[in-house]
Amino acid sequence: MTAGTIDGTAVSRKLLAETAERAAAFTEKAGRAPCLATVLVGHDPASETYVKMKRNRSRKNGITSRAVELPETTTTDELVAVITELSNDPEVDGILLQHPVPAQIDERAAFEAIAPGKDVDGVTMYSFAAMAFDLPGFHSCTPGGIMRLLDAYDVELSGKHAVVVGRSPILGKPVGMLLLNRHATVTYCHSRTTDLADQVGRADVVVAAVGKPELIKGEWLKPGAVVIDAGYNPGNVGDVEQSVAAERASLITPVPGGVGPMTIAVLLEQTVSAAEATI
Numbered sequence: 001m002t003a004g005t006i007d008g009t010a011v012s013r014k015l016l017a018e019t020a021e022r023a024a025a026f027t028e029k030a031g032r033a034p035c036l037a038t039v040l041v042g043h044d045p046a047s048e049t050y051v052k053m054k055r056n057r058s059r060k061n062g063i064t065s066r067a068v069e070l071p072e073t074t075t076t077d078e079l080v081a082v083i084t085e086l087s088n089d090p091e092v093d094g095i096l097l098q099h100p101v102p103a104q105i106d107e108r109a110a111f112e113a114i115a116p117g118k119d120v121d122g123v124t125m126y127s128f129a130a131m132a133f134d135l136p137g138f139h140s141c142t143p144g145g146i147m148r149l150l151d152a153y154d155v156e157l158s159g160k161h162a163v164v165v166g167r168s169p170i171l172g173k174p175v176g177m178l179l180l181n182r183h184a185t186v187t188y189c190h191s192r193t194t195d196l197a198d199q200v201g202r203a204d205v206v207v208a209a210v211g212k213p214e215l216i217k218g219e220w221l222k223p224g225a226v227v228i229d230a231g232y233n234p235g236n237v238g239d240v241e242q243s244v245a246a247e248r249a250s251l252i253t254p255v256p257g258g259v260g261p262m263t264i265a266v267l268l269e270q271t272v273s274a275a276e277a278t279i
């Protein structure tokens, strides 16, 4: 068997086109475009690139952005004050605090200063709880994007065994909750899991969210499994041994061009939803 490709670029393009249409309709109605505030603390080159990409993509899709750049030496109190101000600003619809922040900052305190209605990156405890309870709210963007990919390819989840490798608060843990809400039987694996190959071998759906190049071996997979490789390691290498996995899986996300493009698309879609909720 050779796996079909889950084309994240194509799915994200469609989502962005729908988002741009909704942004234009909002702009006409509200007399202003939806606005995403991006908050960047310090000068981490990767973070600067990510913020720039998010702002460019916003502009191309009819969303304005407000860039807030703070010095490396910013304190928790200063950052919380800036985010609180954005939370109270009626012209700002969504707030993105680029992660990671410098070590002296209490990142959780900063995230929690984001008003739930503006938490378009899905990082607050409120958003996490709403997602876990399957109530309306914003999703963490990469997990939200993964669910959209599975839906775009009509992957059946109810009663299926999903194995999520990784349990980070922004990726592994939330994607497992979303799969559970869709009635999958979910197993989480992490760095202390002692039988990773066996666990992966039982999965109908595997989500790799580790950050270790080709950790998940193709020969571990159950034939016909659906593989979502969220890993993004230097040299465009995923967390799954793609060449062998593609021989056993029924569907697989490539790296790049799989999960990656969905993250920004969901961020922008959620920004427009936040704006729409204000009128």
Ligand code: NAP
Pocket: 142, 165, 166, 167, 168, 169, 170, 171, 172, 189, 190, 191, 192, 193, 196, 209, 210, 211, 212, 215, 230, 231, 232, 233, 259, 260, 261, 263
């Ligand atoms: P993270 O915070 O470093 O979490 C990694 C997770 O992998 C942890 O839960 C860790 O377990 C687990 N792990 C580490 N070694 C393991 C092993 N040998 N066996 C099983 N589990 C192991 O990373 P993250 O932020 O979730 O990101 C994961 C990957 O996704 C990275 O490659 C990142 O670049 C990529 N990513 C992509 C996007 C996108 O837009 N495409 C967005 C976010 C992240 P413990 O909890 O026990 O430490």
